[in-house]
Amino acid sequence: MMTQVSNFIIPAVIFLVVGFGVLGHVKIYESFLKGASDGLKIVVEIVPTLIGLMMGVGILRASGFFTLLERALAPVAALFGFPAQILSLLTVKLFSSSAATGLVLDVFATYGPDSYPGLITSIVMSCTETVFYTMSVYFLAAKVTKTRYTLTGALLSTAAGTIAGIILAAAIA
Amino acid sequence: MLNMIWAFMILGGILCGVLTGHVEELSCAALESAGDAITLCITMAGVVALWMGLMEIAKESGLVERMTKGIAPFLHFLFPRIPKGHPALEHISTNVIANILGLGWACTPAGLKAMEALADLEKERGNPPQVASNEMCTFLIFNISSLQLVPVNMIAYRSQYGSANPARIIAPALLATLISTLVAIAFCKWKDRKEPPMKGRMEDETRAGGEAK
Known part of the structure; x- marks a missing residue:
């Protein structure tokens, strides 16, 4: 459907x-x-x-950096039943969309775009934005330094989108 | 920001590779990924050109303008305190439409202009310029919640990596983005009530006898 x-x-x-x-x-x-x-x-x-x-992502991956990071994050990821790679991806996406793209392609190359991790990646990356990047650029334009509740709201909505994305990916996988 | 991230990826990666004994893989990875980037761009070029061509038709035919008018009542609900006809509203609606249609490049200029117009509005209201207004918070949170109809780039990546059905993720992505946007709106409306805009805040405080935060 x-x-x-x-x-x-x-x-x-x-x-x-x-x-x-x-x-x-x-x-x-x-x-x-x-x-x-x-x-x-x-x-x-x-x-x-x-x-x-x-x-950059290629060098980081070849260096074994992600393996180390993911070993550290594995227990958290195991709770949700997906590879730890997704967690590094979610973190990078908060800062830079293009840097996240490198990791997205990495997930696609490793697991395939139609696998469960591939679907999580496709959906979550489509429904989230680069929180820190957008905030810094936009508030710079308005010359604002006190951002009040913007970050809380942005992270809350990103978290909601991410959780929804993971559930939906599981539903269609 | 990106300078730091990139420096970390390159320097951190090479150091980490040397320390963990992956030196051979490093040079291979650097060269191969540069080539992969070009292959990817060739796939992307087709999808993006197709999409932008369609959007040009939509612009010429007045479809984009019509959508702008269509979302006006919704924007009034989100930003009830922006006076009708204020330039901020126009920039916000251009930004929102561009976001929905996935015209990434067209979102940012309109978004920045919207922020400047909102800053002007605060000046007119006589509020301190360096503090974000409720409108700015709402606009940014709403913007970051991402409202994309068709995730064009993601579909291009998926087809590049041999997905059996690259477009399969459109509906779930739309649903997820709808959820994140609803959460964003609910949060902003709640904050509007709890932390009224600067000017209104002082009035509310005197009325509530200093009880309100």
Whole structure:
């Protein structure tokens, strides 16, 4: 059921957007090409970031660092029945989305994207944000130093999303 | 922030590798991951270009504008104290729509402008500038709760790593994000009541005879 809804969403969005464009007399094909070329530029811009971070994660993994960290975290992870790798991933995601991406791909390479750990990763990474990064950038723009209850709220909502994601992953795995 | 994280990954990784005797693997890993990054970008390029092309049509056809109008009542519920027509509302709605549609790059500029506009609003109210207003807290918590309709990047990664059905996670991810957003809204509304906005706070305190915090 959940999978059927998922499969339906992308075709539905495409149909809706193109249909609306036709009704609005938009030169849909030209608009599409313009957007697509912007999209390519964005990807080209993130190539260096991805190389840098995947290299960093690659070195960390080869060095045995994650093995050490995960050995330390294993008892906690065992309580929830998933590999300790997920815990390092959740921690990294609070700071940097691109650094987390390196670890996501690591989980996919080790367990496969359709395994239980792979599904947890896919869902939880899609429903959480980089709490510390976003807060620092946005509050910097507003020149605010006293952030009051923002961090509590952000962590609470992230925790709720994470728990929901783990339960849902178990349900569809 | 990223400078420190990266320095830690590279320096910490190499030190740790030397100490645990994994020196050979280190050079291999550095070179291989750089190559993997390029392979990944090729898959991503297709998905992201497709999505951005569609969103350009949505922008041109007025669909994005229509959505902005559609969420206005909802934004009024979230931020009842922002006066109608204040620029902050416009930036917030652009940011929220961009978030929902997964236009990561378009979220941040609008979000930063929204924060600046909210800071101006606090100045107009005569509150100290360095303290976050309730609106800022709500906006950020709501933003961080993440409201993405289709996690485009994640689908691209999944298909790159041979998932049988990369789109399978859309519905559960949507449900999970809905839950985190509901928790965010409930928390902000509770805080609004418990810690009223600066200006209102003093009035409330005199009314409650100093009982309120």
